[in-house]
Amino acid sequence: MTEQTIALVTGANKGIGYEIAAGLGALGWSVGVGARDDERREAAVEKLRAAGVDAFGVPLDVTDDASVAAAARLLEERGGRLDVLVNNAGVTGGMPQHPTTVDLRSVRTAVETNVIGVIRVTNAMLPLLRRSASPRIVNMSSSVGSLTRQTASPDERVTGPISVAYSPSKTMLNAVTVQYAKELRDTNILINAGCPGYCATDLNGFRGFRTPEQGAAIGIQLATLPDGGPTGGFFEDAGVVPW
Numbered sequence: 001m002t003e004q005t006i007a008l009v010t011g012a013n014k015g016i017g018y019e020i021a022a023g024l025g026a027l028g029w030s031v032g033v034g035a036r037d038d039e040r041r042e043a044a045v046e047k048l049r050a051a052g053v054d055a056f057g058v059p060l061d062v063t064d065d066a067s068v069a070a071a072a073r074l075l076e077e078r079g080g081r082l083d084v085l086v087n088n089a090g091v092t093g094g095m096p097q098h099p100t101t102v103d104l105r106s107v108r109t110a111v112e113t114n115v116i117g118v119i120r121v122t123n124a125m126l127p128l129l130r131r132s133a134s135p136r137i138v139n140m141s142s143s144v145g146s147l148t149r150q151t152a153s154p155d156e157r158v159t160g161p162i163s164v165a166y167s168p169s170k171t172m173l174n175a176v177t178v179q180y181a182k183e184l185r186d187t188n189i190l191i192n193a194g195c196p197g198y199c200a201t202d203l204n205g206f207r208g209f210r211t212p213e214q215g216a217a218i219g220i221q222l223a224t225l226p227d228g229g230p231t232g233g234f235f236e237d238a239g240v241v242p243w
């Protein structure tokens with residue numbers, strides 16, 4: 001009998017993360033719903049279960065060492081293996097974020113959640129991932145983290161709003177992804193960054209023109225890469241995103 005694949009999605013109580021959890025659950029996987037708020041987490045778990053997903057709640061604040069360590073312990077107690085980690089939890093840090101006037105708390109919040117949070121969670125989960133036959137790590141990034149795209153046009157309608165916290169945090173997340181891929185190149189772990197496109201979620205006041213389900217597709221694709229697939233890359237539905 002083949003073992004059930006086990007995934008953890010951070011920030012899975014709503015938006016793109018919820019849809020990634022739903023999509024992985026639809027494959028028959030067991031999905032940990034990582035979320036910091038008890039009520040929102042349990043509501044998401046219930047909704048996923050009602051849809052037939054084998055979902056379980058994982059209390060998780062990615063900015064908190066103790067919370068992340070407790071999440072790793074919970075997975076350890078549930079069987080001690082993790083096949084797929086989707087680092088999806090993310091924040092803008094609060095807008096506006098013009099470099100010359102930014103509240104430094106915005107920068108700290110974005111970096112603490114979108115970059116340090118990913119490193120914190122990944123390192124806590126690596127011992128569990130190393131016990132998987134085909135471990136995958138997906139970092140949900142953004143095309144606004146692409147320096148190539150940011151410098152392609154000064155027009156905010158093309159490249160998104162000026163942001164000295166959110167966009168650079170995603171640029172750094174991409175760079176962090178590359179460094180993990182370098183260190184893990186001799187292992188079976190594939191780690192990639194995914195760009196969901198502009199999706200209507202709380203993050204942007206529901207202004208995005210794609211659905212969260214559409215945004216989840218690249219996360220699901222990178223979570224289900226075959227052995228020998230790419231690592232250290234940055235992808236969207238249409239293919240490679242330029243750094």
Ligand SMILES: NC(=O)c1ccc[n+]([C@@H]2O[C@H](COP(=O)([O-])OP(=O)(O)OC[C@H]3O[C@@H](n4cnc5c(N)ncnc54)[C@H](OP(=O)(O)O)[C@@H]3O)[C@@H](O)[C@H]2O)c1
Nearest residue numbers: 011013015016061062088089090141142198199201202203
């Ligand atoms: N929407 C877009 O157009 C878009 C475009 C490019 C990239 N992305 C990226 O896609 C990912 C998902 O975004 P989304 O649009 O689905 O946003 P969202 O609806 O605002 O969801 C963000 C999720 O992250 C969670 N989260 C935030 N801080 C956390 C923390 N410290 N610990 C644990 N969970 C935390 C939130 O939980 P709470 O409910 O507790 O706040 C929520 O579940 C993010 O990384 C985002 O940067 C989104």
